[in-house]
Amino acid sequence: MSRITGDPILDVQDLAMRFPVKKGLFGRTVGHVHAVDGVSFTIQQGETLGLVGESGCGKTTLGRSVARILEPTSGQIVYRGRDGAATDLATLGRRQLRPFQRDIRVVFQDPFSSLNPRMTLLQIVGDPLRAHGIAAGGELEDRVAEMLTRVGLSPKYMRRYPHAFSGGERQRVNIARALIVHPRLVIADEPVSALDVSVRAQILNLLWDLQDEFDLTYLFISHDLSVVESICDRVAVMYLGRIAELAQTAELYARPRHPYTEALLSAVPVPDPRLRDGDRRIRIADDLPDPADPPPGCRFHSRCRYAEPGTCDVPGSEPALGAVGPEHLAACHLTDRLTLQSPFDAPRSR
Template structure:
């Protein structure tokens, strides 16, 4: 335990923008701009940031749906080898999906409406030649039971289920291959608060029972408070702060983290002044010079306007990319 399962080192993903006839070549969209992150086995790592900061691009890179423009992504395999996720093609890429599974945000569009729940959950069993026929049906029943669905409803179609139930179907499908890492891209964002809480509880109990590792991606810091061990905060394609959940909530060091936290209702920040972010998040098509956050930062100095800070390890643990990190609050 406590070994790294998946590691990103200086990973970039830039998308070329189509430039029209006689138009000059446009700058690429820098969706992910050099992120480093270690996902430790058995832990829940959260990746948090506003819409457009590159979270889904990071999820696609990790699951090898797209390849990085630069940097390396490595997975420690079951037999202890190091797999270069970024360079996988064809069958090798498919093999990765036995280890790494993605759960999507929208439980309505991610399930094929013309397939029964049994067919949906059994599909990966068939694709990976894990089980067929009666054996597959028994596994489907077991998986449905695990995620809190009635196995007796397996011949129904997705439309017969609520949003929360559909997300449970998506989870059962992801678990069918017995993955080691489950990446949830905004897995509860489309759900009502109470249903979202039930799904987060389900993630917790599955993690314990099955020894899973999670990367939980969300724009909402309040989602990760009770479910994540560590939190990485993203801003415009960069990780600006990373720490244990407890330290990050107690003593944010990056002004952006502080601003995100101040929007989360909690006991700790009742007496703290609320920081409202001014200005729109810039676009990944046109990232500000210097620190990407400086146009919205209340503490920005001349240095911040000209020079991008690098991510530095903090003496009290965690990492931050800021020229003037906030004081540590013990």
């Protein structure tokens, strides 16, 4: 039976996050970095939505904006609570936001810098319980011990400090801290990218098991498409602050409909040499454009091998994210004319 209920838990509409560019002695604003620029998506209860893209595309900024670690410039972040009531988190002040911070938690990328080196595991994992007035004293200690056990750590280590643990163990501590208050939505910001390959599978399996146990919904941010394929139900491909393609995982990996997605998939290593067909890697020209000055028209046209002058580079004609198939969205002027390739002839077993 699927864990996805079909009811939306999060509905993000036209979310934007712009950072001012200042120059001169008096810090005059001369422009803005468009880190997130008009992003819209929904996440269903119990779903894992993957957010992928190269470094600098804005995926981490998007995740932090949804969690309200950053205050978005504009747009809506509509969260449906436990009682079914919908609330736009983007309009709330810090005091009003506090009750929702229990329901939406973040697992950060770096398992060391995200932990206070002067705090023990008991203090780190128990801090959300104290902050939300849920438990204190002996009850808090019992809850921390139970959560550490659930993430695969021994409670007898709860009075040790983060430096005494490996990277994988510290990430388990991060996960325990996020789940100790029983949230509904977890934003996992590249939770395995800083770990050894041998440890990644353990953490991914842990996240998978905890999702079923706690009825969690994930926004899973990563640049590793192999990891995303193994854990996500749907995938959103982000490029230069906007979503370029969004589809079910198996559909997107087998039939990409955006040239940027095609290029990303071509870079995924295929472990079985019998499935390799020569060098199918698509090399994208140039570096990521300046997000403070995005290219006119389609943002990918300056690096796209299919770009057509007079169609893709016309100012004011940026392609909108539209339907190109059942539950499949893409933002490309040439989608209907292109036959894109994927190194995956068929969806691989998950």
